[in-house]
Amino acid sequence: MSVSPFLVSAPGKVIIYGEHSAVYGKPAIAAALSLRAYLLVTPSEDLNVIRLDFPDIELTHSWNKDEIPWEDIRKYITFEDEKPVITEELVPEIIDSLSTVLGNVDSKLHYTACLCFLYLYTNLCNKDIPGMRFIVKSTLPIGAGLGSSACTAVCLASALARLGKHVSAACHTAAEKVTKKENSDLDFIDSWSLMGEKCFHGNPSGIDNAVATYGGAVMFQRTTLPSQPSVRTTMRNFPPIKLLLTNTKVPRSTAALVGNVAQVNRAYPKCAGSILDAMEHLVLEAYQIMIRPTFGKEEKDQLRELVNINHGLLVALGVSHPALEKIKIIGDTHNIGSTKLTGAGGGGCAISLVHDDVEEEVLQKAIKEFENEGYETFETSLGGKGVGCLSLEDVSKDKRENVFSAEVFSSFKDRDEVEKALKSEIYESWRFW
Numbered sequence: 096m097s098v099s100p101f102l103v104s105a106p107g108k109v110i111i112y113g114e115h116s117a118v119y120g121k122p123a124i125a126a127a128l129s130l131r132a133y134l135l136v137t138p139s140e141d142l143n144v145i146r147l148d149f150p151d152i153e154l155t156h157s158w159n160k161d162e163i164p165w166e167d168i169r170k171y172i173t174f175e176d177e178k179p180v181i182t183e184e185l186v187p188e189i190i191d192s193l194s195t196v197l198g199n200v201d202s203k204l205h206y207t208a209c210l211c212f213l214y215l216y217t218n219l220c221n222k223d224i225p226g227m228r229f230i231v232k233s234t235l236p237i238g239a240g241l242g243s244s245a246c247t248a249v250c251l252a253s254a255l256a257r258l259g260k261h262v263s264a265a266c267h268t269a270a271e272k273v274t275k276k277e278n279s280d281l282d283f284i285d286s287w288s289l290m291g292e293k294c295f296h297g298n299p300s301g302i303d304n305a306v307a308t309y310g311g312a313v314m315f316q317r318t319t320l321p322s323q324p325s326v327r328t329t330m331r332n333f334p335p336i337k338l339l340l341t342n343t344k345v346p347r348s349t350a351a352l353v354g355n356v357a358q359v360n361r362a363y364p365k366c367a368g369s370i371l372d373a374m375e376h377l378v379l380e381a382y383q384i385m386i387r388p389t390f391g392k393e394e395k396d397q398l399r400e401l402v403n404i405n406h407g408l409l410v411a412l413g414v415s416h417p418a419l420e421k422i423k424i425i426g427d428t429h430n431i432g433s434t435k436l437t438g439a440g441g442g443g444c445a446i447s448l449v450h451d452d453v454e455e456e457v458l459q460k461a462i463k464e465f466e467n468e469g470y471e472t473f474e475t476s477l478g479g480k481g482v483g484c485l486s487l488e489d490v491s492k493d494k495r496e497n498v499f500s501a502e503v504f505s506s507f508k509d510r511d512e513v514e515k516a517l518k519s520e521i522y523e524s525w526r527f528w
């Protein structure tokens with residue numbers, strides 16, 4: 096059996112309102128970013144070898160297929176229509192079995208990434224699938240609140256679901272409007288990528304992988320009852336808001352910040368509960384404003400007010416950082432709009448909902464001050480496509496060698512090179528589920 100090389104890609108996200116409270120079953124609003132993760136899957140030189148190359152986190156690792164305890168793991172997987180059935184939580188016995196092949200992975204960062212890969216690989220693939228090489232490259236900053244963990248998990252889940260033949264071929268171009276309400280392929284990818292997020296974070300709400308899978312903009316709510324699916328309300332007419340994204344470059348880990356909020360919640364349940372309830376009301380207010388048929392200045396002002404309130408509540412939960420506060424102070428001093436942290440906080444990124452009438456000169460002055468502090472400002476657009484796939488047969492013969500070459504893919508030096516080669520030049524060739 097031979098497998099042709101292919102690429103998959105999934106977007107990062109911006110949480111506009113409701114990070115952290117999302118973990119406690121409150122609604123949150125998020126949209127897909129134009130920055131994405133890409134995964135190239137190519138046949139391994141030795142078809143018995145599975146090789147991982149995650150250059151963004153300086154990880155290269157390989158396993159011989161025979162090293163993987165397939166039989167032990169299979170005992171804990173149930174199949175329905177030959178598809179593995181998703182479990183509520185990660186299966187501890189599978190984690191234990193995998194630890195035997197992860198013994199020589201020393202850093203926690205690499206261990207988590209390998210575990211995420213192998214957990215999905217052993218559930219979604221089987222030992223008869225030839226060894227492949229998996230190379231991930233992201234145009235997103237990693238660990239900065241823009242969902243790099245989730246889009247990596249979505250890339251892995253979709254590629255492995257394709258290898259395991261659990262999803263049909265992605266066949267819609269970006270230009271085609273897909274109107275079907277149910278999409279079992281995307282639901283499959285979403286639910287398995289959540290397992291990948293669980294390997295990265297422990298207790299994710301599921302909002303990041305949902306946005307990376309389906310794209311667009313959503314109001315998302317995790318249900319607190321076991322075995323109940325989360326609720327995703329697609330926001331088709333996401334209002335045109337000018338948004339500035341600024342990365343403090345202060346590293347942090349989502350798992351640790353989610354753990355800190357859990358600690359505050361345990362220590363002061365009534366107090367923290369009231370903050371989380373306030374976030375819920377705020378998100379519902381924002382949603383009602385966003386879907387108003389007339390969306391004008393009044394609505395934009397209200398959304399900015401809610402951004403400020405949301406940031407204040409996140410500060411109260413203890414997830415801000417002096418660098419995030421500095422962004423807020425600079426933004427407020429120049430009166431560019433309203434600023435809040437986005438994602439898990441503790442560093443990472445802030446978003447500013449920019450006033451329509453702010454002069455370009457003033458905006459540039461604020462951006463210059465961000466840069467002087469060592470921060471990076473992004474211009475991105477919101478609400479793009481979710482997970483997509485690029486197959487050999489969708490690319491003209493003269494371009495194939497470059498597009499699917501591990502050497503070329505590995506040699507991209509920066510965001511612009513990746514986007515030029517994989518997005519701008521061949522965007523119409525990508526297919527979506």
Ligand SMILES: Nc1ncnc2c1ncn2[C@@H]1O[C@H](COP(=O)(O)OP(=O)(O)O)[C@@H](O)[C@H]1O
Pocket residue numbers: 132149150151152204207208231232233236237238239240241242243244245247295296347348349350438439
């Ligand atoms: N391109 C990538 N290659 C490999 N692992 C990645 C990549 N992007 C993200 N990850 C994984 O996700 C982790 C960061 O996730 P997290 O702390 O949730 O921050 P965020 O999702 O906001 O970027 C990294 O430490 C790494 O384990």
Ligand SMILES: C[C@@](O)(CCOP(=O)(O)O)CC(=O)O
Pocket residue numbers: 113114115116117118239240241242243244298299300301302303349353437438439440
């Ligand atoms: C803090 C949280 O609401 C968002 C985390 O996003 P990120 O990993 O910081 O991009 C956690 C979650 O919803 O899973």
Ligand SMILES: [Mg+2]
Pocket residue numbers: 242243244245303349
């Ligand atoms: Mg994350």
